[in-house]
Amino acid sequence: MADSATMPRPDEDDSELKRSITGAQLFFYTLGDVLGSGIYVLIGLVAAAVGGAFWIAFAAGVTVAAITGAAYAELVTKYPRAAGSSLYVQKAFGNKALTFLVTVSFLSASFAATGSLATGFASYFTELWSAPPALLVSLVFVALLVVVNYIGITESVVMNMVMTFVEVSGLLIIMLIGIWHVAEGGADFGTLTDISVSGNPALAVLAGVALSFFAMTGFENTANVAEETIDPHKAFPRSLVGGMVVAGLVYVLVSMAAALSVPTDQLADEGNGPALLQVVESGILPISTDFMTKLFTIIALIAITNTTLVTLVTQPRILYGMAREDVVPGVFAKVHTTRRSPWVGLLFSGLVVGGLLVTGYAVSAAGGGLDLVNRLATVTVVFLLAIYALVIVTCLKLRGHDEDERAFRANTPLLLLGLVGNLAILYYAVYDDPSSLIWCAGLVAVGVVLYLVEQLFGGGSKPRPGTVSRTPKGDL
Amino acid sequence: MHVIVATDGSRQSLAAAKHLKSFADPAKITEVSIVAVIRPLASVAFADDLSEDGFEGSFRDAAQSAVDRIAAVFDGWGPKVNKRIRSGSAANEIIKAARQYEAGLVVVASGGRGLSDAVLVGSTAQRVQHYAPCPVLVVRPAPRKPRKR
Numbered sequence: 001m002a003d004s005a006t007m008p009r010p011d012e013d014d015s016e017l018k019r020s021i022t023g024a025q026l027f028f029y030t031l032g033d034v035l036g037s038g039i040y041v042l043i044g045l046v047a048a049a050v051g052g053a054f055w056i057a058f059a060a061g062v063t064v065a066a067i068t069g070a071a072y073a074e075l076v077t078k079y080p081r082a083a084g085s086s087l088y089v090q091k092a093f094g095n096k097a098l099t100f101l102v103t104v105s106f107l108s109a110s111f112a113a114t115g116s117l118a119t120g121f122a123s124y125f126t127e128l129w130s131a132p133p134a135l136l137v138s139l140v141f142v143a144l145l146v147v148v149n150y151i152g153i154t155e156s157v158v159m160n161m162v163m164t165f166v167e168v169s170g171l172l173i174i175m176l177i178g179i180w181h182v183a184e185g186g187a188d189f190g191t192l193t194d195i196s197v198s199g200n201p202a203l204a205v206l207a208g209v210a211l212s213f214f215a216m217t218g219f220e221n222t223a224n225v226a227e228e229t230i231d232p233h234k235a236f237p238r239s240l241v242g243g244m245v246v247a248g249l250v251y252v253l254v255s256m257a258a259a260l261s262v263p264t265d266q267l268a269d270e271g272n273g274p275a276l277l278q279v280v281e282s283g284i285l286p287i288s289t290d291f292m293t294k295l296f297t298i299i300a301l302i303a304i305t306n307t308t309l310v311t312l313v314t315q316p317r318i319l320y321g322m323a324r325e326d327v328v329p330g331v332f333a334k335v336h337t338t339r340r341s342p343w344v345g346l347l348f349s350g351l352v353v354g355g356l357l358v359t360g361y362a363v364s365a366a367g368g369g370l371d372l373v374n375r376l377a378t379v380t381v382v383f384l385l386a387i388y389a390l391v392i393v394t395c396l397k398l399r400g401h402d403e404d405e406r407a408f409r410a411n412t413p414l415l416l417l418g419l420v421g422n423l424a425i426l427y428y429a430v431y432d433d434p435s436s437l438i439w440c441a442g443l444v445a446v447g448v449v450l451y452l453v454e455q456l457f458g459g460g461s462k463p464r465p466g467t468v469s470r471t472p473k474g475d476l
Numbered sequence: 477m478h479v480i481v482a483t484d485g486s487r488q489s490l491a492a493a494k495h496l497k498s499f500a501d502p503a504k505i506t507e508v509s510i511v512a513v514i515r516p517l518a519s520v521a522f523a524d525d526l527s528e529d530g531f532e533g534s535f536r537d538a539a540q541s542a543v544d545r546i547a548a549v550f551d552g553w554g555p556k557v558n559k560r561i562r563s564g565s566a567a568n569e570i571i572k573a574a575r576q577y578e579a580g581l582v583v584v585a586s587g588g589r590g591l592s593d594a595v596l597v598g599s600t601a602q603r604v605q606h607y608a609p610c611p612v613l614v615v616r617p618a619p620r621k622p623r624k625r
Contacts, residue, residue, distance in 0.1 A: 018560075018561065018562050018563055019563050020514075020516060020562075020563035020564040021516050021563075081532075081533040081534045082521065082533055082534065082535055083532070083533025083534075084533075086533070087532075087533045149519065152515075152518060154517060154518070155515050155516075155517045155518045155565065156517070156565075157516075157517060160517065224516075224517075225516045225517065227514075227516075227521075227534060227535060227536050228514060228516035228521070228535075228563045313517065313518070313519045314519075315519075316519040316520070317519045317520060320519070320520050320523075320531070321531055321533060324531030325531065333523075333531075335520055335523040335525070337486060337488065338586070338599050338600075338601075339599075340484055340485075340486070340515075340518070340520065340523055341518065341519055341520065342519050342520050342523070345519070346519065
């Protein structure tokens with residue numbers, strides 16, 4: 001070997017620990033994943049709930065989410081594995097049923113998020129081409145992403161970065177419009193403190209937080225790449241919490257810019273189309289409004305696509321993990337011989353999301369008065385808030401276990417604050433929209449059916465070691 | 477000569493390793509490096525079909541057990557056996573490894589005999605064939621034979 005003369009070195013040093021995700025890439029992965037998920041879609045609803053001061057809702061929401069992110073960072077640096085929340089809960093409680101419930105909830109949250117994002121995609125798409133019906137657009141969108149995922153284009157780190165830059169650029173446009181409007185002297189700063197809802201302003205903000213929380217989600221998917229991050233003990237806390245703080249800052253500035261540029265009631269009126277498009281169409285910048293609208297629409301479509309891709313990568317992965325543990329039927333552990341992609345899981349995920357979209361369409365066609373984006377976003381948020389709260393509890397419970405001096409340690413009072421925050425938002429989200437629980441139950445039922453199918457028909461060919469060995473372990 | 481045997485955790489990659497052993501002269505091979513590549517952003521970053529172990533949420537463990545399984549093929553054969561786990565795009569990393577170790581041969585499996593290989597460009601085996609700095613042995617599955625375990 002060429003360099004063996006220079007220094008005696010351990011045989012495996014260049015390879016055994018060779019990882020490929022840098023701290024910067026992780027930062028952009030977090031940022032892209034969080035930014036795409038809600039601000040492009042939900043900002044009008046939040047403005048309607050709170051009034052001109054709706055930036056406070058985004059600030060409060062992202063604070064709770066960033067604290068939760070810190071708990072994730074602590075757990076990831078202790079257990080750098082792709083399994084994420086399911087693994088932590090299993091480690092902390094060793095209860096198979098609870099782990100199953102958390103895994104299925106996480107999967108369900110991901111399905112609902114994909115559905116909401118696909119519907120949001122369709123609402124922007126009509127700005128470019130309004131001929132095809134929204135349901136068709138969202139179904140084709142999901143189908144295309146399934147194919148893209150199958151081929152493996154999503155694996156490109158470079159593409160992920162490029163899409164994140166595009167995503168950020170769209171929000172920079174909104175900020176620029178806000179700054180321009182302020183510089184022209186047209187802005188009324190009183191709007192920023194206006195909580196125009198009758199009743200308790202704190203409750204109005206809480207309602208806004210519950211609605212906006214969908215925009216904060218996505219960061220939990222970074223556990224996907226935990227194992228492959230270079231120097232995770234340092235990189236993970238910085239990039240995850242850093243990414244969320246930056247995302248939060250962007251959210252607050254974008255909300256302020258939107259509130260200053262366009263009257264709140266106009267933002268809140270959904271009949272006008274996506275709220276951020278209202279800001280672009282306000283004609284504040286001395287550039288052709290038509291051009292800006294088209295440009296912004298394309299940016300929004302790319303942003304939503306980026307986040308949806310990550311959710312669609314996560315679903316087959318969860319199903320794969322469960323199939324390998326003999327919790328769901330073994331077909332989900334099948335990977336394509338050449339592509340090495342879990343095509344059954346991908347196809348299934350696409351079908352479940354398609355089913356959600358069709359159901360939503362059918363309910364609203366039957367006069368259910370359903371806002372599908374909002375409903376599926378709420379379902380996602382209900383699942384994730386419960387998981388986030390549990391993850392914080394898990395983080396505290398696992399203190400003193402598997403301690404590693406290199407591991408990140410989140411601030412305990414902050415974690416308690418985050419726990420209270422998650423539970424308060426969860427309570428309000430359910431209180432505000434109790435029928436979302438029906439949808440939650442439906443999605444969990446899909447997981448339970450898969451479990452029953454495996455228990456009744458699966459495992460005939462081989463013994464199921466998982467069911468025996470994975471009962472609570474004494475060493476935890 | 478340094479030979480790289482790539483594994484994606486498929487049974488075909490095990491067949492490829494066995495195929496190399498069936499005809500190559502161990503006296504002419506100085507080292508064998510078993511290379512597995514984890515794809516961090518893929519749905520399943522590494523799928524190990526070679527062992528029946530459960531999957532406990534670690535793709536690194538999965539890659540490790542696949543590499544161990546392939547390395548076992550060369551137990552007592554003669555050349556020194558290295559186990560390498562890399563991270564990134566599969567084809568790129570195999571090619572980089574070939575350069576880095578100054579390999580004289582790369583052994584890869586090609587799983588497909590169906591349409592997918594013909595229609596979708598850019599399978600790992602194809603890319604390695606095109607860009608590797610050394611000869612490449614692509615081991616294809618026997619046509620229309622029932623799958624063996």
